[in-house]
Amino acid sequence: KFEYPSAPEWRLLQDRRVKANVDANWGRDCSGNDKMIKMAAKWQKSDEQRRQENMEELQEQQHRDDSNSQEEEINRPEKTNIYSACLRDRRQGLTETRVCKKALDQRSLLRQLDIDIEYRNLPTWLKEMSSSLKKYAYYTFFDRLTVDDVDVHNEANRIRMRCTINKDQKEMNVTMETPEEN
Secondary structure (H helix, E strand, O other), X not given: OEEOOOXXXXXXXXXXXXXXXXXXXXXXXXXXXXXXXXXXXXXXXXXXXXXXXXXXXXXHXXXXXXXXXXXXXXXXXXXXXXXXXXXXHHHOOOOOOHHHHHHHHHHHOOOEEEEEEEEEOOOHXXXXXXXXXXXXXXXXXXXXXXXXXXXXXXXXXEEEXXXXXOOOOOOEEEEEEOOOOO
């Protein structure tokens, strides 16, 4: 499911969300009463990303409110962000510039993935596979891992995960809640 921006494109607000749902049932009658797994995934902008974009828009709005003339705007020394540079190009009638392409690409990134998995009566091979994946992740990322497994009261048969990529797209923060740990 795609949701398109609710604001006009000239503001460079690209607030899309992408959702995916998987509903798998198997067993005696495939009704979901026996064996099942449901997964819902949603890609969207992270909170940090939204704050940064809102700050850029407020700075640009304040600049426009403070400017008295076009000449002053062109001659003023500024530390320009991509967003401001693109809006300046668009006010001059240039819509397909390299800086606007870069600004749109930047504003279109979806840096957060939320996954919700519900399951019942999983086969042994799937439990073993997920256990092996979990062990591998723990081993690989041991130095950056925090596990809370004391007094955890999460829902049974449900896993929630949030993956957030940083601004430079070089690091990912993964948070996972299982019935046994956070």
